[in-house]
Amino acid sequence: MSPDHNFNDSQKITQPALGLSDLLVSESVARSVRRKIPERVTNAKGSGAFGTFTVTHDISNYCKSSLFSKIGTKCRVFTRFSAMHGEKGSSDAERDLRGFALRFYTEEGHWDLVGNNLPVFFTKEPQHFSEYMRAQSPDASTNLRSAAKKWDFYSAHPESLHVLLMLMSGRGVPANFREMHGYGTHTFSLINRNSERFWVKFHLISQQGAHAFNGGSTQHNFAHIDLLSSINTGNFPKWTLAIQVMTAEEAKTSRWNPFDVTKVWLHEDFPLIEVGEIELNEIPTNYFDDVEQAALSPANTISGIGLSPDKILQARLFSYADAQRHRLGLNAEQLPVNQDFSSPKYHAMDDVAQSISFKPDQYDNEGDHYTQPGLFFSKVLNDAERQILIRNIVEEMQQIEGSDAKNIINRQLCHLFRANIELGMKVATGLQVNIDANMMSHSL
Ligand code: HEM
Known part of the structure; x- marks a missing residue:
């Protein structure tokens, strides 16, 4: 029988006093469990x-x-x-x-x-930053990154097209x-x-x-x-x-x-x-x-x-x-x-x-989100790099799933057409999307 069985409710349990060595052990355990600091919220x-x-x-x-x-x-x-x-x-x-x-x-x-x-x-607007960060974060239910969330943001914010083309090109990795x-x-x-x-x-x-x-x-x-x-x-x-x-x-x-x-x-x-x-x-x-x-x-x-x-x-x-x-x-x-x-x-x-x-002057082409991405596609990249870019975009956009997938894809195709017709055409072909007149009219 173990000594514990000799206790009844009326008896006091006397704990041995903590020794210095116990404190040192606790301290070392505490240091070990506290050794990490919060990681950077981005760029971790x-x-x-x-x-x-x-x-x-x-x-x-x-x-x-x-x-x-x-x-x-x-x-x-x-x-x-x-x-x-x-x-x-x-x-x-x-x-x-x-x-x-x-x-x-x-x-x-x-x-x-x-x-x-x-x-x-x-984005050029700080009020869109948290929306952007949410789009890049894992999905709340699956805890996996979601192509639909990312491309929903890109397609709703055409000012992102310029960096997006760079990211989808060889420079993205x-x-x-x-x-x-x-x-x-x-x-x-x-x-x-x-x-x-x-x-x-x-x-x-x-x-x-x-x-x-x-x-x-x-x-x-x-x-x-x-x-x-x-x-x-x-x-x-x-x-x-x-x-x-x-x-x-x-x-x-x-x-x-x-x-x-x-x-x-x-x-x-x-x-x-x-x-x-x-x-x-x-x-x-x-x-x-x-x-x-x-x-x-x-x-x-x-x-x-x-x-x-x-x-x-x-x-x-x-x-x-x-x-x-x-x-x-x-x-x-x-x-x-x-x-x-x-x-x-x-x-x-x-x-x-x-x-x-300093108060900047007004610029009347604030809505021009397409000329510079178009220049990046047609002037900065060479032919082989353009084909890699198109392949990468198609591969990512093929992963867009969910009830809004068609809208997201159509919106993004319009942006690609507006930057460069060849780019829009080749991505649409890769995604097996029929080009409608509405999409094409955006590029003219
Ligand atoms: C409104 C827009 C942005 C906000 C609110 C923001 C916020 C932050 C925050 C809070 C951190 C973590 C800082 C730390 O814990 O040390 C961070 C890290 C970082 N951000 Fe941003 N960021 C923004 C845009 C940008 C942009 C436009 C760039 C690049 C041009 C950038 C580059 C970086 C880099 C390189 C780091 C890591 C710094 C390091 O290595 O310690 N961020 N950002």
Whole structure:
């Protein structure tokens, strides 16, 4: 009989006092179960590296930041690459935007360029952002991503067509992080010593070239592994930082609203100007400390680099610090990867406030969601790339199911026709949809 059977209700159970070793065990168990922090609400899966930025060209006529004051100036950088919608366990082969977030540790403070691998975005209106995020999230009942939800959003928001065509092309699944370009995506501003303001787009051009994933790797985390192994073997990846510059006068007569994040600035009108070179040459010694706990934000900027009236950029200003207060706590800024050692600390707030309060001119073709996607299809892609794009669109649209499937497909076909007739025709043929006069009339 066990000793417990000797107890009756009237007897007191005396528990042995907790010993120091029990407390230590509890503490170690508690540390183990509390070892994770909330993941980023988007861009959860990522890889990071440190490196160096070197100024190679003089842009001091556009920008007063000490970073750009002379050729040869260097600063430390941190980069985090990520998949926008993939969960932490997602495959690097998923079709998705890739985040390309860069921090420059300058002597005037942090300048964060929190961009993507595609130069445009899905919406120009912050009020559509949560609808967009819902469309990309798993279905409430199946917990699986749903083609119907995604294409319902795309077809209801034709301003998404431009980035959608890029995403469905080979660029939607890059070979790895080294072989992809990066873009600040939004329009920012540069302010020079005479307080003149220039509108600017930032580009990060991969010196490894931009290549699409060719299905060669069976490794789930191949892009992460590629980054680690190339840096570990001294094959340091490099990007050229370049800018497109638009003057205030040019902005007034621009064919498209220069603050619309669904549009690019054509390179023939606004050629690339080289600024410097980024080299990634150092793997973080502790992934959790440096990559997981990095708190990057478009609101982190320095004197001489301002923002713009781009509404999506403005919506992002509050959102990142807010997410990080939840994800990392109030002291996130004191974590080593986030610490700002600049001295003295300059305040870029005047430059930021000026560019945010700027009231842009009216542009009468705000509803033109088709010309630029059409140019991407007919001028940027070559013939083989066009066929891949069409195949990818057909394969995805074939998965649209549910009672509204026919409407979604017809709406989206109209958008494709309006961008380019060949594109609309070939997708419709691939989907075995009969083209009706109504659909065709949209393209004329
Ligand atoms: C209204 C629009 C947007 C909102 C509200 C938003 C919000 C957020 C939030 C809350 C995070 C997580 C931040 C963190 O926990 O550290 C995040 C991450 C990120 N976002 Fe956005 N975002 C928006 C649009 C964009 C756009 C247009 C881009 C690219 C041009 C972008 C690029 C990124 C990247 C790269 C990350 C990951 C940063 C990192 O690696 O730490 N986002 N976004």
